[in-house]
Amino acid sequence: MASARSYTVKRFPWPLLVLLAALFVPALGSRFYTFLANDIIIWALFATSLNLLVGYTGLVSFGHAAYFGIGAYTTGILMKRAALPFLLAFPAAAVLAGAFALVFGTFCVRLTRIYFAMLTLAFAQIVWAICFKWNEVTGGEQGMPEVPYPDLAWMGSLPVLRDLRTSDHFYLLTVLLVALCLWILHRIVRSPFGRMLTTIRENAERAEFIGVHVRRYELAAFVLAGAFAGLAGGLFGIFNRGVFPDFAYWTKSSEVLIMTLLGGMGTFWGPSVGALALILLNQQIVSYTEYWPFVLGIILVVLLFGFPGGLAGAAELLGRRLSRPRRA
């Protein structure tokens, strides 16, 4: 339909441009902008990992925060208690979150639709309950404050970056790591494996008929989504200067689900746009009123009734409307 338009859009290296722009945020010199950008970028990775499940495979997980939380605690505990370097503690978040996703996912993918959502929620609440009560390891209700920054002295020794703060250095690291993760996720989605996930979303029965082991594919998607959520969590724990049990609470799961929906499910960049839009909006609105949940609820209702495709869907619709007269 809109092939001419999407061609120009595709030819233009948008992701690279965004990456470059993101790298220049600390140059603005504002601690607040860097903080905001860092927040957005980590949530973008979290939302994109969820999109692999919800958008591409058609599995509605209501407990994705569990893996975010597990990743955050893994990196946090390893860096604070065991004083391991970031280079080890960060991949460990993916490994552990992925391992939990493998165990939980094995049970979850046997169920369909609403039962799947409920079991993911139940597992997430189990993770939350453990984080909340296991004082010796997770710090319990108080959480675990003062997770150290990774050692980024090498960045300070580079000529251009010398004048930046530690938080700026960490921000640059986050940008590069998230860009790498998103690139990998993009490759996964575009690979034959990713195509098969979309086939399963469209018609799981037919996929089964042509000889696809549907559950195994779904499980693989579940583990991958969990692992990347874990990475996002690992970064967030450091960014947030602490890890707290509410990272794994079900309201976090719904928050990331809303971002994914706002941006547009099933489109690759949709969730990132959703994270950007929601966090910026939150910043704006919180300065006017304390009733952010109220506004969020209204946005959600408008979205559900007016733009079920999210921002990406709305943009596509607009693009199609605009391109029609030209073709006629």
Place this chain on the structure above:
Amino acid sequence: MFLFLIAAGLSLIFGVLRVLNFAHGTFYMLGAYATFQLVQWLGVSGGRFWLTALGGALAIAALGGLVEWFLFRRLYGKDELYQLLFTYALALILGDTAKMLWGTQQKSVSRPPELTSAFHLFGATIPTYNLFIILLGPAIALTFWLVLQRTRVGRFIRAAALDRETLGALGINVDALYTGVFVLASFLGGLGGALISPMRAITPGMDTEVIVEAFVVVVIGGLGSFWGTFLGALIYGQVLSFGILFFPRFSIFAVFALMAAVLMVRPWGLLGRPLK
């Protein structure tokens, strides 16, 4: 036992409308606030408490009806995710509205004077009001079960849970029936909140707390199953209290573990029926 009231409403909506209503906990909270407001105006003496509790529950029922009539019915047949998120949005909006109206301070309602006494049983002191709630739960359960089993409307509701289209083809106004079910479920939620108000402080945030509990109850017992919900509420209470007795720190964990275990073995719950 009040948890049963709330869970029964949640289960009813799921059984008939096939929707998990996240806003149900908010209805419960609003029921408590509405009762508080009415008590402020009317007082609790001379049997007025019962009037205010009923008034609170009816107000919530009306609210539920409005929501269903104007918004919710547009989402039937759509993706579950949209329905789920709509009820979540509703919970956010209504929860914040309550915060705007009543503030973040704790509110409390005094017990009705008829039931302020307490009596002693096995060395423990039990307020009469709590005993009253314990007895009221099964009474309401029985009433609703009889309505569902023995009356014409009850038959329609059960039929709608099984096959909506056939029922519509038989000349039943299914839209009105759905609204009725939503109103009834909201009433149960509101009543739960109204009756709990003399026992617990009313605070914003009691909605998200209770919805998770009610959710666990219906999942264990079986979504859409009436006696299942009853059983689920009993099991939940036992696991939580014995859990606190034996492993004080892991009782919440035990509850969720039980929920997960039920979902793994019988996803439709102990007494539920699998969905087609």
